[in-house]
Amino acid sequence: MMRNLLIGILLVTIMLGYSAFAANSRVSLSIDDIHSPVFNVKEIRASLSGQQLSQLEFRVGEIAVQEKIWRNVKLSCTKFQLTDRLIGCSGGRIHLSNSAPLAVEFHLNLYENVLEIEIKPTANESWRFSLHWNENYWRNTLTIANGQAVHVVQWLPDMETMPVPGKGRVNGNVKISGNMDGIARVAAELLIDDLAFSDRNGLRAGENVNMTINWSAEHSSRNNQWQWQSEINWLAGEIFWQPLFFSDGGYSLNLTGVLSENNINLNNGKIVLHDIGELDFSGVLARPGNNLIDFNLHATSLELSTLFDQILRPFLRSTAFSEMNVIGRGSFAWRYHQGENKSFVLDLHDVSLADRRERFAFYRVNAHIPWQANSATIADISILSGQVLRVPLGAVRVPLEINQSELRIPQLVLPVLDGKLKLENFIASQQDKNWHWQFNGELLPVSMEKLTRALQIQQMHGTISGVIPKVSYVNSIVAVDGTLLFKIFDGMVTANNLKLIEPLGLVPHLAVDLAMKNLDLDLLTRTFSFGNIQGRIDMEMQNLELAGWQPVKFDAKLSSSAGSYPRRISQAAVQNISALGGASAVAAIQRSFLRFFEEFSYSEIGWQCFLRNNVCRMDGIEPASILVKFESKGYVIVKGGGIPAITVIGYNRNVGWQELINRLKRITQGNDPVIQ
Amino acid sequence: MNKLFSCLILLVILLSLPLATHARGANIEINTPAITKLKQSMQQRHGQLASHYASGAIGLTGDGLIAMRDANVLPLAQRQPVNALIAAENQDRNALYQEIASANNHPEWEKDIRATFSQRWISLAKSGWWYQAANGAWAKK
Numbered sequence: 001m002m003r004n005l006l007i008g009i010l011l012v013t014i015m016l017g018y019s020a021f022a023a024n025s026r027v028s029l030s031i032d033d034i035h036s037p038v039f040n041v042k043e044i045r046a047s048l049s050g051q052q053l054s055q056l057e058f059r060v061g062e063i064a065v066q067e068k069i070w071r072n073v074k075l076s077c078t079k080f081q082l083t084d085r086l087i088g089c090s091g092g093r094i095h096l097s098n099s100a101p102l103a104v105e106f107h108l109n110l111y112e113n114v115l116e117i118e119i120k121p122t123a124n125e126s127w128r129f130s131l132h133w134n135e136n137y138w139r140n141t142l143t144i145a146n147g148q149a150v151h152v153v154q155w156l157p158d159m160e161t162m163p164v165p166g167k168g169r170v171n172g173n174v175k176i177s178g179n180m181d182g183i184a185r186v187a188a189e190l191l192i193d194d195l196a197f198s199d200r201n202g203l204r205a206g207e208n209v210n211m212t213i214n215w216s217a218e219h220s221s222r223n224n225q226w227q228w229q230s231e232i233n234w235l236a237g238e239i240f241w242q243p244l245f246f247s248d249g250g251y252s253l254n255l256t257g258v259l260s261e262n263n264i265n266l267n268n269g270k271i272v273l274h275d276i277g278e279l280d281f282s283g284v285l286a287r288p289g290n291n292l293i294d295f296n297l298h299a300t301s302l303e304l305s306t307l308f309d310q311i312l313r314p315f316l317r318s319t320a321f322s323e324m325n326v327i328g329r330g331s332f333a334w335r336y337h338q339g340e341n342k343s344f345v346l347d348l349h350d351v352s353l354a355d356r357r358e359r360f361a362f363y364r365v366n367a368h369i370p371w372q373a374n375s376a377t378i379a380d381i382s383i384l385s386g387q388v389l390r391v392p393l394g395a396v397r398v399p400l401e402i403n404q405s406e407l408r409i410p411q412l413v414l415p416v417l418d419g420k421l422k423l424e425n426f427i428a429s430q431q432d433k434n435w436h437w438q439f440n441g442e443l444l445p446v447s448m449e450k451l452t453r454a455l456q457i458q459q460m461h462g463t464i465s466g467v468i469p470k471v472s473y474v475n476s477i478v479a480v481d482g483t484l485l486f487k488i489f490d491g492m493v494t495a496n497n498l499k500l501i502e503p504l505g506l507v508p509h510l511a512v513d514l515a516m517k518n519l520d521l522d523l524l525t526r527t528f529s530f531g532n533i534q535g536r537i538d539m540e541m542q543n544l545e546l547a548g549w550q551p552v553k554f555d556a557k558l559s560s561s562a563g564s565y566p567r568r569i570s571q572a573a574v575q576n577i578s579a580l581g582g583a584s585a586v587a588a589i590q591r592s593f594l595r596f597f598e599e600f601s602y603s604e605i606g607w608q609c610f611l612r613n614n615v616c617r618m619d620g621i622e623p624a625s626i627l628v629k630f631e632s633k634g635y636v637i638v639k640g641g642g643i644p645a646i647t648v649i650g651y652n653r654n655v656g657w658q659e660l661i662n663r664l665k666r667i668t669q670g671n672d673p674v675i676q
Numbered sequence: 677m678n679k680l681f682s683c684l685i686l687l688v689i690l691l692s693l694p695l696a697t698h699a700r701g702a703n704i705e706i707n708t709p710a711i712t713k714l715k716q717s718m719q720q721r722h723g724q725l726a727s728h729y730a731s732g733a734i735g736l737t738g739d740g741l742i743a744m745r746d747a748n749v750l751p752l753a754q755r756q757p758v759n760a761l762i763a764a765e766n767q768d769r770n771a772l773y774q775e776i777a778s779a780n781n782h783p784e785w786e787k788d789i790r791a792t793f794s795q796r797w798i799s800l801a802k803s804g805w806w807y808q809a810a811n812g813a814w815a816k817k
Contacts, residue, residue, distance in 0.1 A: 202747030238752045245756040317763035506771040507710045550709035
């Protein structure tokens with residue numbers, strides 16, 4: 001339609017030209033409006049003047065194509081040629097809106113049916129358009145030489161998130177050909193150099209980008225389909241596409257496909273990612289909404305370190321995996337059919353995952369993990385070694401049963417240091433997009449010496465073992481339902497109401513009520529280099545709360561266990577208890593005995609600490625006033641009994657938690673005790 | 677250097693200010709080892725963030741966090757590292773608000789504590805820094 005209009009206008013011009021042909025004459029043409037479904041043009045003014053009407057002035061008030069509008073478009077030709085077969089313009093200049101004038105030439109040869117237009121914004125830059133046609137066939141070619149990408153900006157929609165080129169050079173051609181029925185073939189071969197682009201906020205931007213684009217499509221009138229193929233190679237440059245950043249080229253996309261009235265078929269798709277590997281894909285989208293119906297994606301032997309660093313980590317910034325290092329190779333295959341996930345298979349080959357903050361690590365993981373939408377499968381996962389919260393784990397093979405969104409491990413024996421953790425009835429499932437899991441089990445004896453060394457805390461002796469009742473994980477909380485039992489220092493420890501909130505979060509919270517019964521003081525004091533105490537104690541630690549593994553609250557009560565057993569305390573232990581209690585003292589009347597005896601008898605030990613707001617409020621067995629006259633403020637920590645007997649009284653009621661820890665450190669590190 | 681130092685002082689002042697909250701009786705000055713650790717982490721990171729507040733790359737949001745406001749002022753290669761800084765800072769801030777609420781034995785006060793901190797971050801921001809106004813639009817202080 002546009003072509004017909006153009007020819008019509010030209011014919012009018014030609015006729016006017018013939019009728020008024022004379023030296024220094026002037027011919028003018030005015031058209032107020034031209035309307036079409038594709039464009040609207042207003043205020044067209046054309047005039048020919050000068051010697052043999054060789055100068056053209058052509059002005060358009062407004063051209064609107066879709067939503068794009070240009071105003072005050074001007075074309076002038078200093079050498080305009082008009083014959084019955086030829087219209088030509090040399091030395092022309094075109095003004096588009098307020099932009100700088102561009103050099104332009106055009107020639108329309110009606111004898112050979114050729115139209116050629118060349119725009120040269122600068123001496124080295126050329127946008128050359130040619131149109132050839134006959135009764136059955138037409139062919140357009142746009143040839144670009146050193147075209148500046150910035151010219152494209154005015155054709156792009158004005159959107160905040162639309163990246164627009166700031167600079168860049170385009171070379172190549174775009175060819176469109178067809179017949180009287182319409183377009184039959186489109187092809188583009190473009191080389192883009194030194195491209196810079198950005199959206200308004202700089203969240204989708206590139207610099208120094210070099211790329212090639214080869215794209216072609218052919219129309220089949222037999223079944224009204226377009227068959228197309230494309231090859232895009234990103235050769236060099238940097239691209240930031242929030243949150244991803246690629247600093248080098250080496251990426252490509254190859255794709256063939258078929259566009260029909262109802263579908264878009266993607267065939268033989270291949271994405272090559274530099275230093276990562278290749279992904280192959282195919283799929284079907286339903287028109288007109290372009291909804292994904294089918295999709296197959298698979299990749300073999302991807303380099304996981306670069307895949308994780310470049311593509312996955314930026315999306316995991318706010319999770320526990322943001323500081324994870326990954327090495328090894330992985331393969332996967334995903335099948336999506338008729339709008340649903342049908343299968344996913346993941347294979348890991350010698351993969352190691354390690355958290356930089358040492359919260360977890362798994363080394364030499366080999367796995368085949370298949371998932372099917374409509375049937376149960378069994379995954380085979382083997383791990384050579386690992387650690388969780390610094391506790392080393394040994395080699396393990398995990399028989400994981402997968403049934404849709406539920407995972408099960410009937411039984412698993414996990415080596416932990418020199419012991420074992422037996423897990424039974426492990427079930428994990430996804431509910432409301434969150435993972436829940438639970439298990440029960442048993443901890444078979446683990447050396448306390450090895451465990452404390454691994455945890456980098458005060459070394460202890462003996463073993464730890466126990467029964468693990470139901471443990472569950474819901475809404476980022478690990479909860480133990482029941483009583484956790486384990487043995488330590490020849491006594492029994494029970495843990496109730498245990499909850500671990502966000503165990504891999506920035507500030508994990510632990511809440512538990514602990515009760516320790518019949519601990520052997522001899523083992524305990526030897527472990528902590530506290531001097532020697534023989535006897536047995538019970539310790540209640542209710543409402544214990546740790547934040548970031550540091551205590552913020554507890555109600556601790558230590559007392560001698562019931563029963564008959566030796567009750568002896570060494571001179572060093574007496575001095576250390578005194579030091580721990582701050583301004584405490586051995587009962588004045590007994591102080592002079594200290595230097596004469598290495599060991600004393602006692603009848604009872606008792607100490608309490610209620611931690612709130614970083615302050616430990618201390619108490620003992622009973623007020624000192626009961627035992628000692630005129631002692632109205634103190635409390636008894638060690639109550640004497642037998643010969644030689646000693647009584648230790650504490651005077652400090654409130655001690656800063658950090659100060660108490662510092663005192664303990666001084667004592668257990670073997671420094672000289674401080675007696676105040 | 678002086679600029680950095682004054683920014684650090686500003687941050688220290690802010691973190692140690694007793695603040696009033698909508699949750700009557702909340703002690704925002706409360707300290708626990710976890711809160712101390714979070715504050716230290718934020719103070720250490722502030723040295724890296726200060727220049728980005730001043731350049732307008734980063735702005736203070738209305739919910740007590742920070743966000744990339746205009747990445748154009750950053751070289752392309754710096755945009756992802758600054759994203760990582762923002763994510764780490766926001767993790768600390770979220771944890772700080774939650775920890776202060778928990779230390780007050782009222783985890784449900786987190787929203788009020790966040791709102792109070794948000795107002796204070798903005799009121800104590802330096803001239804030229806960007807913040808999100810009540811209507812969500814960016815404004816320059």
